[in-house]
Structures are given as structure tokens and as C-alpha cells.
Amino acid sequence: MKKILATFILATSSMVSAQSHVDSIAEINILSAPVKSAESLSVIESRSSPLDYLSDEGKATFIDSLSFNDYGVTSFNYRVLENELTYSQIREVLSLIGFQHLTSMIDGAEIKSDLDRLLADQPIFDSEDHKDYECESRGTCSSSQTKICTSTCYH
Numbered sequence: 025m026k027k028i029l030a031t032f033i034l035a036t037s038s039m040v041s042a043q044s045h046v047d048s049i050a051e052i053n054i055l056s057a058p059v060k061s062a063e064s065l066s067v068i069e070s071r072s073s074p075l076d077y078l079s080d081e082g083k084a085t086f087i088d089s090l091s092f093n094d095y096g097v098t099s100f101n102y103r104v105l106e107n108e109l110t111y112s113q114i115r116e117v118l119s120l121i122g123f124q125h126l127t128s129m130i131d132g133a134e135i136k137s138d139l140d141r142l143l144a145d146q147p148i149f150d151s152e153d154h155k156d157y158e159c160e161s162r163g164t165c166s167s168s169q170t171k172i173c174t175s176t177c178y179h
Contacts (some may be wrong), residue, residue: 099165099173
């Protein structure tokens with residue numbers, strides 16, 4: 025019985041540790057993102073970037089879908105990324121806004137490489153990011169068919 029309890033405690037602490045690691049990675053991604061505001065988005069738009077993987081219409085749809093607060097992007101349209109890009113391209117686009125760790129949350133994107141397959145198969149850990157929701161106001165995500173409400177909505 026003591027051995028079973030010890031194994032359970034170790035397994036639980038490993039899961040907590042893994043979740044803490046994922047949370048740290050997410051925070052690093054958000055803090056290091058080049059796009060945290062409409063102003064920084066304008067700079068990225070004016071030069072070559074992963075946004076260029078999208079069609080002109082897809083790029084406009086994605087850019088128009090971005091909402092911001094003082095901490096960065098609070099929601100974005102994932103459907104246009106899913107419809108037009110591979111998983112590795114999606115990761116590059118999401119790295120601009122600090123949410124590349126959500127790549128595997130987007131299902132249905134094209135798989136053309138081993139990297140795409142690896143990204144598609146990544147486990148999705150618990151997070152404060154919600155697919156099919158958008159940030160309506162601080163701390164409030166409301167239903168949406170095309171967006172992800174990000175953890176920065178809660179700040």
C-alpha cells in the first residue's frame with residue numbers, strides 16, 4: 025500500500041512539474057513575441073514575415089481578427105491558419121504573437137513533412153487558452169466558431 029501511494033505521489037508530482045514546465049514555456053513564448061500590439065503588428069506587416077504564407081485574403085482575415093490588451097494578443101482566428109497552412113507554417117505565424125505552443129490545438133491543417141506530423145501530434149496540456157472562444161473583455165471569453173481566446177485575456 026505504501027509503495028502504491030509513493031508511486032501515485034511521484035506520478036502526480038511529475039504531472040504537476042510537467043504542467044509547470046509547459047506554463048513556463050507559454051510565458052516565455054508570450055514575453056518574447058515580436059507582436060504584442062497593433063503598433064508592433066504594423067512593423068511586422070511592413071516587411072517579409074511568416075504572415076506571407078497566407079493568401080492576401082487569409083492574411084487580412086487573420087490580422088483583422090487579432091485583439092490586444094496591454095499583455096499582447098487576447099484572441100485570434102485559427103480557422104484561416106488551419107485552412108491555408110501546414111502545421112510548421114502555423115507554428116511560425118503563431119510565434120509572431122507568442123502562441124506557438126498552441127499549434128497542436130489547431131486540427132485539420134495540412135501535413136507535408138515530418139515536422140508537421142510532430143507538431144500535429146504534440147499533446148495539449150491544460151491551459152487558459154480556449155479554442156472556439158474569443159476574448160470579449162478582460163477575463164471573459166465568449167463562444168466563437170473560428171477563434172482562440174488566449175491566456176492574456178485574463179490579465
